[in-house]
Amino acid sequence: MYYWKKRVSVSLSILLILSLALGSLVMADAGSSGGSATTDPIIENSCQQYSDDKINVEATNASIVDNGDGTATATFKTKLDCVRVSFSSYAAPEDWTLGPNETTIPYLLQTHFNGKTIEYPKAGSHSITINIPKCLPYQLDIYSGKELITLGVGAHGDKILGWKLKLTNTCKGNITINKFLNHVDGAPHAGITFELWKNDVLYTTGATDVNGVLQFNDLPIGNYVLKEQTLNGFTTDLAITEQIAVTMDSSKLKVVINTPKLKLEAACSADPNQTRNWTVINESDIEVPYTWDITGSPQTGGGTVAGAASTPIISTAEITDPIAPNTLNLHWGSDKTISLVNSGELCPTPTPTTPPSPTPTTETSPTPTISTTPTTETSPTPTTGSTPTTVTSPTPTTNTTPTTETSPAPTTSTAPSETPDVLIDLEDEDTPIGGVNAGVSDEVPIETIVDLGENKVPLAALPKTGDSSPIPYYLIGAFALTVGFTSLRKQRKQR
Secondary structure, rough: OHHHHHHHHHHHHHHHHHEEEEEEEEHHHHOOOOOOOOOOOOOOOOHHHHHEHHEEEOOOHEEEEOEEEEEEEEEEOOOOOOOEEEEEEOOOOOOOOOOOOOOOOOHHHOEEEEEEEEEOOOOOOEEEEOOOOOOEEEEEEEOOOOOOOOOOOOOOHHHHEEEEEOOOOEEEEEEEEEEEEEOOOOOEOOEEEEEEEEEOEEEEEEEEEEEEEEEEEEEEEEEEEEEEEEOOOEEEOOOOEEEEEEEEOEEEEEEEEEEEEEEEEEEEEEOOOOOEEEEEEEOOOOOOOEEEEEEOOOOEEEEEEOOEEEEEEEEEOOOOOOOOEEEEEEEEEOOEEEEEEEEEEEEOOOOOOOOOOOOOOOOOOOOOOOOEEOOOOOOOEEEEEEEOOOOOOOOOOOOOOOEEEEEEOOOOOOOOOOOOOOOOOOOOOOOOOOOOOOOOOOOOOOOOOOOOOOOOOHHHHOOOOOOOOOOOHHHHHHHHHHHHHHHHHHHHHHH
């Protein structure tokens, strides 16, 4: 044990001696340096001021890129140290559109959207990224110097390096309509048509579905006027010129309440001192619940009235001296109330009327008529050589049919008296012979026959023979003369 303690003590002594020796060497080196101070490190940003001159920056329109995510990046190069560069985005108004003679967004209409100014102590290549409008028309500018928030005439003047324009408005918005009956917790009202107008021009139309919902989607931003084509018998809480502003990427919700129309009419009473009557008339096509009360009276009540119908309300009149008019207040829907005064009109008493008794009438049956129809048949005209025959028609008879009608009481009917049979006596006459005319002889006419002898034929009736016409002879003579004349001329020519 003693041995180990001795060795540790020796080791510690050696370490102490070495430490003192090293410390002396360090002190000696410090003294030989002459005590000079350590120099400060070089500072990177040592610019006293920054240049705003655009000749110290290289950039063009192509240096600006729309990243498609609502940001844009500008890349450029600074030629010298200590140069200041800005990159800004400016938006056009939401309702701005490019005019016929415009090529850019007027500076006075542009509003600052986003931007950055960066000071570069060293020359080199750099880039700046800023936010830009997602759908509005915009102008992006890269320029030297400090950022400009408000643009005036001439804008960046001689500092502009490059720019990028978007002249179309691609912003869209939505309008959602919720349609209810009576109140927001009421039943949905389906099938109601709405019109959407923009700049006094009908833009689109639509109708609520079974849930009472109508959506107008992908609407260009701007102000719209919503008009409701309310059904007959209903009122709406939508203003006639209800304006809805559609902004960038927005969805507007409009709740529209329809309330059935009820009318109140005063009715007469049989005893106005005891009761007063009113009639509730429903102009809508749905059943409507209602409540009522009398002003200054504890009387209250309620009920329902069917669609396109009416129902009476009867209250006990407030008896005062003199009797004051009673006012009924009718309530329905969420906040609909109408009031009507009933001054106590007495219903007129109907006057009984006696129906006239019927006057008995006498009906006379028609007088019977006698018809006599003798018929005669005539045999056909006799031919010669036959004996004519005569057919005599039977003796005509007279038919008499008396009829008697008796009308029911108290009508009296007079029956006609019976008419005796009438016999017509025809005198005996010669039986007519059909086809024979009076005064004409019955003898058969005799035909005359002329008997000629066998050789006695009338000469005038036979054709003549031996007769001839002179015309053929004339033609033959003319032909002979012609031939002779022709021959004579030929002989003369030959000589």
